[in-house]
Amino acid sequence: MKTRKRSNAPIFWGLFGAGGMLSALFGPALVFITGLAVPLGLLLPQGTMSYPKMLAFAQNFIGKGFIFAVIALFMWHAVHRIYHSLHEFGIHAGMGAKLLCYGSAFVGTVISAVVLLGVGF
Amino acid sequence: MSEQKFIEIEVLRYKPESDEAPHSEVYKVPFTDDMSVLQGAQYIKDNFDGSLTYRWSCRMAICGSCGMMINGVPKLSCETFIRDYYPNRITIEALAHFPIEKDLVVDLSGFIEKLESVQPYIIPAEKRSLDQGEYIQTPAQVQDYMQFTSCINCTLCYAACPQFGLNPDFIGPGAMALLHRYNMDSRDGGAEQRMELVASEEGVFNCSAVGYCSEVCPKHVDPANAVNINKTNAAKDYFLRFLSPKGGAK
Numbered sequence: 093m094k095t096r097k098r099s100n101a102p103i104f105w106g107l108f109g110a111g112g113m114l115s116a117l118f119g120p121a122l123v124f125i126t127g128l129a130v131p132l133g134l135l136l137p138q139g140t141m142s143y144p145k146m147l148a149f150a151q152n153f154i155g156k157g158f159i160f161a162v163i164a165l166f167m168w169h170a171v172h173r174i175y176h177s178l179h180e181f182g183i184h185a186g187m188g189a190k191l192l193c194y195g196s197a198f199v200g201t202v203i204s205a206v207v208l209l210g211v212g213f
Numbered sequence: 214m215s216e217q218k219f220i221e222i223e224v225l226r227y228k229p230e231s232d233e234a235p236h237s238e239v240y241k242v243p244f245t246d247d248m249s250v251l252q253g254a255q256y257i258k259d260n261f262d263g264s265l266t267y268r269w270s271c272r273m274a275i276c277g278s279c280g281m282m283i284n285g286v287p288k289l290s291c292e293t294f295i296r297d298y299y300p301n302r303i304t305i306e307a308l309a310h311f312p313i314e315k316d317l318v319v320d321l322s323g324f325i326e327k328l329e330s331v332q333p334y335i336i337p338a339e340k341r342s343l344d345q346g347e348y349i350q351t352p353a354q355v356q357d358y359m360q361f362t363s364c365i366n367c368t369l370c371y372a373a374c375p376q377f378g379l380n381p382d383f384i385g386p387g388a389m390a391l392l393h394r395y396n397m398d399s400r401d402g403g404a405e406q407r408m409e410l411v412a413s414e415e416g417v418f419n420c421s422a423v424g425y426c427s428e429v430c431p432k433h434v435d436p437a438n439a440v441n442i443n444k445t446n447a448a449k450d451y452f453l454r455f456l457s458p459k460g461g462a463k
Contacts, residue, residue, distance in 0.1 A: 096409055101418035102451035105444065176421050180375060 104172055104194065111169025114161060122162065150211050160208055164201040171197040217243050220299050222253050224265065225306035227313050235313060238262075239302070244295045250303060251279050251290040254317070267317035274431055277367030281317050282306040287372035287429045308372040310381070324368055327384055330410055331392035338402030354399040361394035361439060363432040370426035370436050376419045383419035384410060386426035386436030393439035404446075412447040420444070 128134065130141045139145065149155035171193040178189055219241050227235035240257045248256075251269055258265045267290075268278040274292040281290050284304050295303065311319035341348065370386035371377050377385045384392075392411070396404040411417055420440045427437040 096413035096415065098409075098412050098451070099414045099416060099418050099447075102412075102448035105418060106448055106452075179379065180421065182379075184379075 104168070107165065107168035107197075108172035111165035111167070111172075114165050115169055118162060119166070147211060150208060151213055153213070156208050156213075160204055163204040164197075167197040167200045168194075218245075218299065219243050220253070220295055221302040222250075222257065223302055223304045224254070224257065224316070225304075225313075226265070226316055227307075228264070229315055235307075237304075242295075244299075246294075246296045248295050249291050250281075250283055250288075250293045250295060250305060253295050253303070254290065254305065265317075266315045275365065277365030277431075280308050280367045280369045280372065282309055282372065287369040289367060289369070289431050292431065308368060310372055310374070310378040311368070319368075321368065323381060324366075324371065324385075324387070327388040328366070328391065330384070331388050331395075332403055332407055333391045333395060335395060335398060335401045336403030336406065337400065348400040350399055357399070358394045358397035361390050361397065361434060363434050364390050364394075364436075365432055367431060369429045369431065373425040373429040374420075375423055375425070376421055380419055382415045384415050384417070386420075386440060389417065389443060390434050390436040390439040393443060396443075408447065408450050411443050412450055417441075417443045417447055 125136070126141065129136050150159055175189060175193040178185055183189070221239055222242050223237050223239045225235050226232075226238050240261050242253050242256050244253060244256075249272070251267075251272065254265065254267050255269075258267075267281070269291065270276040270278045272279075272291045274289050277289070279290045280287060282288075282305065283290060283293055284298070285306075287308060290305065305317065307313045307317045307319050311321065311323075314320045337348070364387060366387060368387060370390075374383075374386055377383050389411075392407055395401050396407060417440050420437075422437065422441060424437045426440075427435045430436065
């Protein structure tokens with residue numbers, strides 16, 4: 093029988109799936125809050141996203157975790173989608189594209205972790 | 214009596230012994246409202262060109278032989294009616310993504326190999342001797358896999374699958390549906406053996422969840438569902454194999 097190579101896709105597919113779930117649950121609300129409601133002063137009280145409030149949010153364990161998950165998993169989701177869309181459009185860029193796509197998500201994950209840990213607790 | 218109606222049928226022709234590449238030919242076919250596209254092809258063969266080649270057998274959507282691209286959509290030509298296209302032209306071509314053998318006949322040997330590779334038979338979970346009697350299964354257990362038994366191997370799902378089109382090594386929707394049929398059978402214990410294929414580079418992760426396979430299936434099998442359930446199974450196997458003494462694929 094032919095020996096088959098195990099695909100390492102579950103790692104990327106898992107991150108993609110987690111990011112997809114999160115973005116479906118929180119994405120639209122986050123776009124509304126950060127992109128519309130706060131800048132236009134709709135619904136939410138003045139200063140909802142003021143620097144001290146956001147800093148306090150990022151210093152709290154749960155807030156930190158939420159920001160990290162939303163940034164990192166959204167990125168893993170996005171790059172997976174871009175990588176597969178390239179393939180579907182007939183651009184089989186191979187390892188280079190894979191490194192560029194997943195590499196940028198990895199870098200984004202590391203940066204967000206470093207910055208979030210940097211703002212303290 | 215009403216006037217005889219005619220429809221133009223454009224057929225993708227290919228004679229491997231003389232043609233460099235496939236080309237189209239148009240035939241003007243008289244038809245009645247009860248005629249299928251397959252009967253249209255038969256009219257062409259009987260009256261215009263006896264060399265026109267296509268597969269067919271049962272004429273009632275059971276055998277799965279007469280699949281072709283009809284106006285770009287993979288369909289069984291026996292259950293597709295000419296009247297639904299009239300007065301426009303019908304284009305019939307060999308199923309997409311397969312090598313053409315002649316005219317509308319495609320080479321299915323890759324698909325047959327895939328069917329074999331899923332081990333489409335019950336690998337008993339526990340071997341029983343004859344005097345222990347039959348394997349008992351409840352109606353609820355039958356329901357777990359019943360849907361996936363309806364596949365007639367017509368390969369319309371392969372013609373629909375863009376990922377199979379890009380990578381012919383992909384195990385593909387039909388074979389995965391059959392694999393899942395046996396994995397879901399309470400009498401079967403072969404899921405672990407089949408995991409090597411499911412989790413491999415030719416396996417389920419080629420699928421990008423387009424779902425067109427399930428849409429074109431003439432027997433209402435849901436191969437997209439079989440593939441996607443097995444993504445979860447393969448992901449579990451990938452991570453949990455470190456916790457168990459026996460792994461799936463190497």
